[in-house]
Amino acid sequence: MSETTADLARRLAQNAEAACREYLSSGRRSGRYWIVGDVRNTPGRSMFVRLKDSLKGPAGNWTDAATGEHGDLLDVIRESCGLVDFKDVADEAWRFLALPHPEPESASRYKRKAPAPTSSPLAAKRLFSMAQPIAGTLAESYFRNRGITALHGTGSLQFHPRCYYRPDEHEPTQTWPALIASVTDLDGHQTGAHRTWLDPNGFSEARLGKAPIDTPRRAMGDLLGNAVRFGVAGEVMAAGEGIETMLSLRCVLPDLPMAAALSAAHLAALTLPVSLRRLYIVCDDDPAGEEARNSLGARAEAEGIETLTIAPMLGDLNEDLRLRGLDALTASVRVQLAPQDVARFLKTAQLA
Structure with missing residues (x-):
């Protein structure tokens, strides 16, 4: 592990509970642990994140009892946000560490605060920030195959190569490439996001380039x-x-x-x-x-x-x-x- 990676992991561990509230919002605190379904923020109780250093291990380390997976908070950021490159994981970690985080033991109001819903405007902003411009991507090809060539001034559109998709709460999470659109109010503040999952195998007239899934379009946030x-x-x-x-x-x-x-x-x-x-x-x-x-x-x-x-x-x-x-x-x-x-x-x- 490089010095930069070790430093990031250590800093995240010092803010373990705040990190769990940010990236594992479907879970809750139970004693010295944060309990959630899995590292991809599924509701449940099989994954345990240690919030304080102990004889059993350092803060920030986690284990999923159902699958045997384990790791640290950098792994949590990677999996819960759907990131691939470590640079993107590190950028998101530094962004999180730059935020103010009240001490969970002393700030009772913070302890009672409900976790942010996964479809909240904050989650929408996070998703859009992790995507990339559409130029040269499958998203650009998707539009051109639909006859759309006027793609100037489309900063409200981004591309994510591996965007999470879950058919329903009882089925496992999938990843598909997706067009991510920023939903904004009249002042330009982002309030939501819209996802169009795309077919990685290319354009077809039957689906017009959308992924072969039941609901290839979904929105999140305040629309x-x-x-x-x-x-x-x-x-x-x-x-x-x-x-x-x-x-x-x-x-x-x-x-x-x-x-x-x-x-x-x-x-x-x-x-x-x-x-x-x-x-x-x-x-x-x-x-x-x-x-x-x-x-x-x-x-x-x-x-x-x-x-x-x-x-x-x-x-x-x-x-x-x-x-x-x-x-x-x-x-x-x-x-x-x-x-x-x-x-x-x-x-x-x-x-x-």
């Missing part, structure tokens, strides 16, 4: 009113459901600020900026999409915001882009824009 954003909204913006839908529109209107609310229900509840004067609602061709358009449109108009609908030729704009092509999508969108926005936004798209 209500928030969205995955592309550009900063001013007086004009577009809002719709899916990331792929909005990025398809971005191929036609690359400078128009956009928001993907991730579902029809969340589109209906989207929080609108006070500066907004005209809103384009991108409507999927289904009853839920129409209901979301009507609900959001009525609320926007009540706030004095002009609303216009961008409807697809087929099921959604990405289907239009893939099956009809960019020229047909451009022509379809053009006739649905306000005249002033044709000159302001569409002209740029045609010259791109």
Whole structure:
């Protein structure tokens, strides 16, 4: 073990209980141990983390009685966060050590604090921080195979090569590559994350590049009113459901600020900026999409915001882009824009 690794392990052991609360939030303290299901933060009682030095071993060491696995808190960070490279493990450990950690024995209020849920905004921020830019990754290929080439200004999207997926609480955890999207509020603060697990074997028309699992899309954190954003909204913006839908529109209107609310229900509840004067609602061709358009449109108009609908030729704009092509999508969108926005936004798209 190198000096750096040993130093990290020692520092983590000095904050063993705080580390367990951070990375093993599904567990709880029991005497001198932290008890949890396994090193991947599954609820249960088979894994024991020593919180204080003793004759049986140093603080921070753990053993899973069910599997025989054992290790230290660096292993906990690696497994619970789904990291591969030691550099990423070390970076996350130093990030954690830079946080203030109250003494668990003296801070009774801290001792009573409930562990953060694994689907909390904090967990979403942690997941997004562990991912990498999409350029040159399977996530970029996923978009290009769906006809999406306008990937400028997509800092809200990242790629994770081994993102955890659990079919349900009774089945073992799997790992799949995933597109990770940051969900933010109007001030740009991250409130959640959205995961799209991808097929590592490449694109197929049957699944459109998504992993062969039951639920290849899941969200976590605080989503209500928030969205995955592309550009900063001013007086004009577009809002719709899916990331792929909005990025398809971005191929036609690359400078128009956009928001993907991730579902029809969340589109209906989207929080609108006070500066907004005209809103384009991108409507999927289904009853839920129409209901979301009507609900959001009525609320926007009540706030004095002009609303216009961008409807697809087929099921959604990405289907239009893939099956009809960019020229047909451009022509379809053009006739649905306000005249002033044709000159302001569409002209740029045609010259791109």
